[in-house]
Amino acid sequence: xxxxxIDPLPNVLKFKNKEDFSxxxxxxxxxxxxxxxxxxxxxxxxxxxxxxEKSLKNKSQKLDQLIEKSxxxxxxxxxxxxxxxxxxxxxxxxxxxILNEKEEKNENN
Amino acid sequence: xxxxxxxxxDIEKDISKAKNSIxxxxxxxxxxxxxxxxxxxxxxxxxxxxxxxxKKEKIKQEKNLLEVMLKDYSKxxxxxxxxxxxxxxxxxxxxxxxxxxxxxxxxxxxENFSEEKIVSYLNDVIRILxxxxxxx
Numbered sequence: 001x002x003x004x005x006i007d008p009l010p011n012v013l014k015f016k017n018k019e020d021f022s023x024x025x026x027x028x029x030x031x032x033x034x035x036x037x038x039x040x041x042x043x044x045x046x047x048x049x050x051x052x053e054k055s056l057k058n059k060s061q062k063l064d065q066l067i068e069k070s071x072x073x074x075x076x077x078x079x080x081x082x083x084x085x086x087x088x089x090x091x092x093x094x095x096x097x098i099l100n101e102k103e104e105k106n107e108n109n
Numbered sequence: 110x111x112x113x114x115x116x117x118x119d120i121e122k123d124i125s126k127a128k129n130s131i132x133x134x135x136x137x138x139x140x141x142x143x144x145x146x147x148x149x150x151x152x153x154x155x156x157x158x159x160x161x162x163x164k165k166e167k168i169k170q171e172k173n174l175l176e177v178m179l180k181d182y183s184k185x186x187x188x189x190x191x192x193x194x195x196x197x198x199x200x201x202x203x204x205x206x207x208x209x210x211x212x213x214x215x216x217x218x219x220e221n222f223s224e225e226k227i228v229s230y231l232n233d234v235i236r237i238l239x240x241x242x243x244x245x
Contacts, residue, residue, distance in 0.1 A: 033139045042140075046146055049147070053154055074171070088185060099199060
């Protein structure tokens with residue numbers, strides 16, 4: 001432990017918020033480091049990955065939209081198929097009824 | 110008056126040496142942070158890639174299912190057209206007595222026919238209808 005200097009009393013206020021002070025220093029160091037040539041290779045790689053991430057996220061969003069669209073289409077198509085099938089069954093029964101009726105009439109005659 | 114105590118060493122006499130030493134310390138502290146960021150980003154990208162692959166697979170399945178459903182709808186729509194035309198023949202009494210039995214059998218089983226066969230029947234019925242109406 002060394003005595004580095006003797007400080008006058010009022011300066012103690014500077015250290016009132018040590019956390020803010022150290023945070024500020026860390027931020028400054030990081031900011032400088034980000035622009036520093038020492039880390040430029042890593043930074044470039046991170047930047048490249050970030051751009052790639054953006055494109056992947058875009059792709060993911062488009063895929064989500066496609067899935068949603070296919071769900072809507074599936075529901076719509078299911079309803080249409082059901083509707084046509086019901087119509088066909090009813091109409092077929094009606095036609096069979098008419099044919100049977102005619103056949104019975106012919107037999108009676 | 111206050112004495113500030115610290116465990117920071119006194120700087121060396123050679124200031125540039127001291128600066129280099131500080132720089133090395135900062136670099137050794139910062140480097141892992143960037144490496145961690147890089148690795149975290151890589152892991153994140155891998156997760157997005159896997160998720161996208163799963164989504165693609167799901168879309169492929171949905172596409173196949175929709176194709177099957179579309180075929181089914183198309184067949185049912187042709188059946189509908191055939192039924193409507195046959196209805197026109199029956200309701201207008203335009204079919205021969207001998208054909209009625211055959212038509213009943215067809216009506217009961219046409220769902221089992223292929224779409225091509227239904228289209229072929231549909232064309233036949235349309236031809237018969239136009240002939241009958243041409244005579245009338």
